[in-house]
Amino acid sequence: MKAIAKYHARAQAVESMVCVGLDSDPARLPERFGGDVAAFNRWIIDQTHPFACAYKPNIAFYEARGGDGWRDLAQTMDYLRAHHPAVLTICDAKRGDNSTSNRGYVAEIFDRLGFDAVTLHPYMGRASNAPFLERADKGCIILCRTSNPGDDELQNMEIDGKPLWQVVAERVRDAWNANGNCMLVMGATHLREIAQARQIVGDMPLLVPGVGAQGGDVEAAVRAGRDSTGGGLIINASRSIIYADDPAAAAQALQASINAVS
Amino acid sequence: MKAIAKYHARAQAVESMVCVGLDSDPARLPERFGGDVAAFNRWIIDQTHPFACAYKPNIAFYEARGGDGWRDLAQTMDYLRAHHPAVLTICDAKRGDNSTSNRGYVAEIFDRLGFDAVTLHPYMGRASNAPFLERADKGCIILCRTSNPGDDELQNMEIDGKPLWQVVAERVRDAWNANGNCMLVMGATHLREIAQARQIVGDMPLLVPGVGAQGGDVEAAVRAGRDSTGGGLIINASRSIIYADDPAAAAQALQASINAVS
Numbered sequence: 001m002k003a004i005a006k007y008h009a010r011a012q013a014v015e016s017m018v019c020v021g022l023d024s025d026p027a028r029l030p031e032r033f034g035g036d037v038a039a040f041n042r043w044i045i046d047q048t049h050p051f052a053c054a055y056k057p058n059i060a061f062y063e064a065r066g067g068d069g070w071r072d073l074a075q076t077m078d079y080l081r082a083h084h085p086a087v088l089t090i091c092d093a094k095r096g097d098n099s100t101s102n103r104g105y106v107a108e109i110f111d112r113l114g115f116d117a118v119t120l121h122p123y124m125g126r127a128s129n130a131p132f133l134e135r136a137d138k139g140c141i142i143l144c145r146t147s148n149p150g151d152d153e154l155q156n157m158e159i160d161g162k163p164l165w166q167v168v169a170e171r172v173r174d175a176w177n178a179n180g181n182c183m184l185v186m187g188a189t190h191l192r193e194i195a196q197a198r199q200i201v202g203d204m205p206l207l208v209p210g211v212g213a214q215g216g217d218v219e220a221a222v223r224a225g226r227d228s229t230g231g232g233l234i235i236n237a238s239r240s241i242i243y244a245d246d247p248a249a250a251a252q253a254l255q256a257s258i259n260a261v262s
Numbered sequence: 263m264k265a266i267a268k269y270h271a272r273a274q275a276v277e278s279m280v281c282v283g284l285d286s287d288p289a290r291l292p293e294r295f296g297g298d299v300a301a302f303n304r305w306i307i308d309q310t311h312p313f314a315c316a317y318k319p320n321i322a323f324y325e326a327r328g329g330d331g332w333r334d335l336a337q338t339m340d341y342l343r344a345h346h347p348a349v350l351t352i353c354d355a356k357r358g359d360n361s362t363s364n365r366g367y368v369a370e371i372f373d374r375l376g377f378d379a380v381t382l383h384p385y386m387g388r389a390s391n392a393p394f395l396e397r398a399d400k401g402c403i404i405l406c407r408t409s410n411p412g413d414d415e416l417q418n419m420e421i422d423g424k425p426l427w428q429v430v431a432e433r434v435r436d437a438w439n440a441n442g443n444c445m446l447v448m449g450a451t452h453l454r455e456i457a458q459a460r461q462i463v464g465d466m467p468l469l470v471p472g473v474g475a476q477g478g479d480v481e482a483a484v485r486a487g488r489d490s491t492g493g494g495l496i497i498n499a500s501r502s503i504i505y506a507d508d509p510a511a512a513a514q515a516l517q518a519s520i521n522a523v524s
Binding site: 023058060061063064066067070071074092094095096098099100102103104105107108113122123124125126127128146148149151153157158159160168175 | 285323326328332336356359361362363364369385386387388405408415419429437
């Protein structure tokens with residue numbers, strides 16, 4: 001099944017737009033895991049999968065530990081594919097190189113690790129990202145308007161009366177999405193921009209990080225960003241779920257707060 | 263020694279601005295290596311170090327093979343540090359995430375693998391890249407004007423009469439370079455832009471990929487980009503050196519063609 005269809009099917013089946021960010025730091029795990037990230041991730045997945053449409057490990061947390069981290073990531077993906085194959089898997093890698101090099105990332109992220117989708121930088125242009133975009137079965141989630149200190153610096157530069165991030169959204173809609181496999185990253189703290197992005201891209205799914213520990217308002221983000229069917233969002237929380245005393249309750253609470261938006 | 267000082271010292275000591283791109287693909291190695299990338303890299307380094315100011319593995323070629331690739335990369339870095347500690351090492355990773363995640367990349371690229379410098383995406387802004395920029399001992403090489411099909415798509419968008427890449431160059435000069443550790447990527451195929459970048463950033467070193475197999479004109483790039491002392495360029499060739507019948511001769515020939523520019 002194609003990545004975006006898989007997302008929609010899962011979101012409908014469990015009535016959830018919650019994405020759990022598996023940004024697992026060995027120094028922050030409950031003591032009983034003894035720093036074993038793969039075991040911790042299995043536990044988080046066991047706890048949260050009834051409430052999750054997607055899992056999204058940020059690769060930096062794994063790459064920080066070299067081969068050990070990559071092994072934990074591969075084991076986590078093996079576990080997800082074996083036990084929860086219907087849940088969308090997003091590799092939050094923020095990659096983007098020339099097309100020759102990107103083929104290496106495609107081999108690793110899509111084919112070896114088996115992720116359904118990846119996050120990508122737009123700066124080098126559509127053609128450089130073609131090795132990702134040409135994989136019609138996989139999802140390409142382009143950084144558009146991020147939610148981090150300093151995100152304005154380039155993303156709000158004005159081009160013909162429009163901020164750069166809007167130009168990116170239009171380019172993705174008009175030129176990058178030939179295979180219908182594109183999505184955008186729209187940070188939860190930018191409510192007006194989320195609503196504008198929804199106008200620009202129609203029903204294209206939006207990955208919305210920045211709720212939970214990063215402080216975005218869930219209800220307002222849902223109102224601003226939902227598509228014509230009331231869905232189409234992948235709302236990510238990482239620390240506020242995985243380091244909660246009860247991760248299942250935290251994921252379920254986020255699901256409930258999303259679904260309560262009228 | 264700080265990364266940029268290390269570059270200048272090495273470039274002067276061997277009279278070379280040649281950077282060897284260790285984009286080693288196991289399928290393209292001479293048969294006698296049996297696909298052993300670490301052994302191939304050691305041989306390339308043995309052959310080319312008298313003519314090299316820098317080595318630059320593109321991480322995608324290693325990440326493509328998961329843990330095996332990361333082991334090859336770590337072994338290559340161990341070899342460089344043990345035998346050629348004066349040569350600048352550049353991790354061509356094109357990373358760029360929020361500051362929390364970037365700390366993971368810093369831990370891996372600067373501290374665990376021990377690279378002197380890294381290539382970075384500008385899209386999320388200076389503050390997100392602070393974990394790299396704050397490492398005054400390390401070099402931060404920001405993607406500015408790349409040389410790949412489609413590089414115009416965003417990089418030439420006009421902002422107040424200037425292309426986006428010029429805005430990036432000015433931001434790096436004015437706001438990102440507080441520790442004097444920034445450099446820019448300026449692709450060899452854009453000669454006019456290389457000259458403009460030199461005007462903008464003064465004597466900041468420029469990493470110039472795209473000569474050799476990618477077709478950039480070495481002599482013209484040197485004329486366009488050299489700094490006020492006649493140096494300041496890191497001219498990268500990958501395939502045209504590492505897959506040459508005689509890599510030493512190929513590196514030496516590139517050095518000679520650079521140094522012949524009057």
